[in-house]
Amino acid sequence: MGYLRPDIAAMSGYVPGFQPDDIASWIKLNTNENPYPPSPKVVEAILAEIGSDGASLRAYPSASSQKLREAAGVLYGFDPSWIIMANGSDEVLNNLIRACAAEGQDVGYVHPSYSYYSTLAEIQGAVVCTYGLTESFTIEAFPEHYHGKIFFLTTPNSPLGFAYPLPYIEKLAQNCGGILVIDEAYADFADYNALELVKKYENVVVTRTFSKSYALAGMRLGLAIARPEIIAALDKIRDHYNLDRLAQAACVAALKDQPYFRESCRKIIETREWFTMELTAIGYSVIPSQGNFVFATPPDKNGKRVYTALYEHKILVRLLSDPLLAHGLRISIGTREEMETTLAILKKIG
Ligand SMILES: Cc1ncc(COP(=O)(O)O)c(C=O)c1O
Numbered sequence: 148m149g150y151l152r153p154d155i156a157a158m159s160g161y162v163p164g165f166q167p168d169d170i171a172s173w174i175k176l177n178t179n180e181n182p183y184p185p186s187p188k189v190v191e192a193i194l195a196e197i198g199s200d201g202a203s204l205r206a207y208p209s210a211s212s213q214k215l216r217e218a219a220g221v222l223y224g225f226d227p228s229w230i231i232m233a234n235g236s237d238e239v240l241n242n243l244i245r246a247c248a249a250e251g252q253d254v255g256y257v258h259p260s261y262s263y264y265s266t267l268a269e270i271q272g273a274v275v276c277t278y279g280l281t282e283s284f285t286i287e288a289f290p291e292h293y294h295g296k297i298f299f300l301t302t303p304n305s306p307l308g309f310a311y312p313l314p315y316i317e318k319l320a321q322n323c324g325g326i327l328v329i330d331e332a333y334a335d336f337a338d339y340n341a342l343e344l345v346k347k348y349e350n351v352v353v354t355r356t357f358s359k360s361y362a363l364a365g366m367r368l369g370l371a372i373a374r375p376e377i378i379a380a381l382d383k384i385r386d387h388y389n390l391d392r393l394a395q396a397a398c399v400a401a402l403k404d405q406p407y408f409r410e411s412c413r414k415i416i417e418t419r420e421w422f423t424m425e426l427t428a429i430g431y432s433v434i435p436s437q438g439n440f441v442f443a444t445p446p447d448k449n450g451k452r453v454y455t456a457l458y459e460h461k462i463l464v465r466l467l468s469d470p471l472l473a474h475g476l477r478i479s480i481g482t483r484e485e486m487e488t489t490l491a492i493l494k495k496i497g
Contacts, residue, residue, distance in 0.1 A: 154272060161266040164465055174488060176479040177463040179305070179333075179440050181362035183414065183482070185397070186407040189363070192400035193393050208392040215395055218402040219370055223342060228375040231382060232398070234389045236332060236356040236369030241267045242384045243352060243371070244297060247326050248273040253295035257286055259472055260301035261330060284309045289322065296325040302341070303333040306467060306477040308436030310337050313344075320348040326377070328352045333438035335360035335412050336419070345372050352377060359439055360412055361401045366394045415439050419480045425490050444475035445493075456496040462489055 148156065164178035184190075196203055216227035223230075233239035240263070248254045250272035256264045258277035268275045276295060279287040284307070300319060303310040311319075320327045331353055334340040344351045352373040358364035368390070371381065390398070401408065423433045423441055430446040445453050450473050454466040465477040480486065 155270065158266070158269050161263050165463065167463070172461060174462045174481060174485045176440075176481055176485070176489065177465045177477075178364070179359055179438070179477075179479045180364050181359060181411065181415070181439070182480070182485060183362055183411045185362040186401055186404040188400040188404045188407070189397045192396040196392055196396035203392060206392075207388050208390060208395055210387045212390050212395055212398075215370075215390070215398045215402070218399050222402055222405070223372060225345075225372055226375075229345070229372055229378060231371050231373075231378045231385070232390055232395075233369040233371065233385070234394070235358065235367040236330070236354045236371075237263065238367075238385065238389060239354055239369055239371045239381065240264065240299070240328070240330070241270075242381050243326065243328055243354075244268055244271050244273065245384050246377070246380045248296040254297050254299075255293065255295040256299040257301065257304070259306060259467070259469060260299070260304055261332075264299045280307075284311070285315065286319075289319070291322055293323045293325070295323075297328060298323050298325065299328045299330055301330045301332070303337050303437040305333060305438060305440070306465065306472065307442045308434050308438050308440060310339075310437040313339060313341060316341050317344060317347075320344055320351050323350055326350050326352055328354060330354050332356045332359060333440075335408075336416055336439045337437035342372065345374075349374050357398060357401060361408060362411065363397060363401060366397050368394055368398050414483075415480050418483050418486055421483070422478075422480060422486045422490065426493070429490075429494055431493075440477050440479045442472075442475050442477050448474040450474055450476045453493070453496065457489070457492060460492045462492060 167173055212232035215232050216230045219230050220227045231239060244254055244267050248271060252273055253276055254268035254273045255276045255278060258279060265275045278289055281287050316329060327350055329341045331340055342353055345353050352371055354371045355369060357368035419436055426433050426443050432444045434442045450466050454464060454476055457464055
């Protein structure tokens with residue numbers, strides 16, 4: 148159609164993980180959601196926000212998400228001027244590209260990691276450069292002076308699960324001439340995070356999501372932490388009412404219930420360690436994970452065979468279409484019971 152930009156008409160678009168309609172009949176381990184519900188205080192806050200007649204919904208929400216930025220600031224140790232809230236971290240990843248890379252400029256990321264960066268860069272008309280990984284999970288041939296406008300580092304890496312060591316990330320920040328976005332979607336399940344680098348380097352941005360550790364994928368909540376100059380630019384780009392009232396109420400309540408949050412993460416990490424051990428014992432090779440998922444390779448290195456067998460038992464895991472990853476599967480960590488069922492099937496199918 149002549150109405151469309153030819154590059155948009157030609158691009159294939161991102162394919163998100165499968166979300167079945169009859170979700171309750173599946174053990175769903177394909178999109179790294181939290182198997183536990185959010186804090187009961189989140190539900191209370193949403194109901195209180197709606198009220199008995201929904202009258203509050205007539206009015207626009209806070210455009211600046213001020214209360215959330217304050218609550219996040221207290222938790223992470225930053226002034227609210229260093230924080231922007233987003234309608235899922237995907238929104239802020241998109242706006243980072245729009246803020247930094249014009250048409251024809253370079254956007255880089257590691258392959259394999261979160262391929263949505265590539266889609267977002269294509270939409271902007273930017274040039275995508277990917278860097279591979281070495282056997283020891285360092286970035287292959289990363290230049291001493293990287294001139295791209297923006298580089299995305301997913302740590303812990305998805306789908307592989309490993310985290311880059313902090314000194315390594317710091318070196319990347321020094322090597323990047325543009326912005327280094329540290330996508331910490333899974334950092335709450337890891338032993339450490341890179342927040343301190345935001346204070347130390349003006350080109351570092353950290354992004355987080357509430358979809359995984361806070362069990363709020365359905366509400367669409369994320370954030371970025373960076374220098375106020377960067378935050379101010381992102382603020383101009385976003386939709387002015389990017390977070391609805393219910394999402395804002397949910398987010399404040401979730402951030403404030405840290406004991407619930409910590410316990411939820413603790414259970415997932417404990418199950419991850421147990422599941423890794425059990426998979427290894429049946430001959431799988433499993434990359435030690437710092438996220439709420441593992442990347443596991445069956446003994447016959449046939450990810451498709453195992454994916455199909457699990458699917459037939461109504462267990463959904465992620466088989467990635469990339470030939471680099473076809474030997475294995477990314478399996479989200481569910482409840483202990485869900486993982487015991489999954490393990491029993493894996494043992495049965497061999
Ligand atoms: C590495 C990474 N970044 C960002 C996201 C997007 O998160 P959100 O749900 O906050 O948009 C995901 C979701 O799976 C992810 O894996």
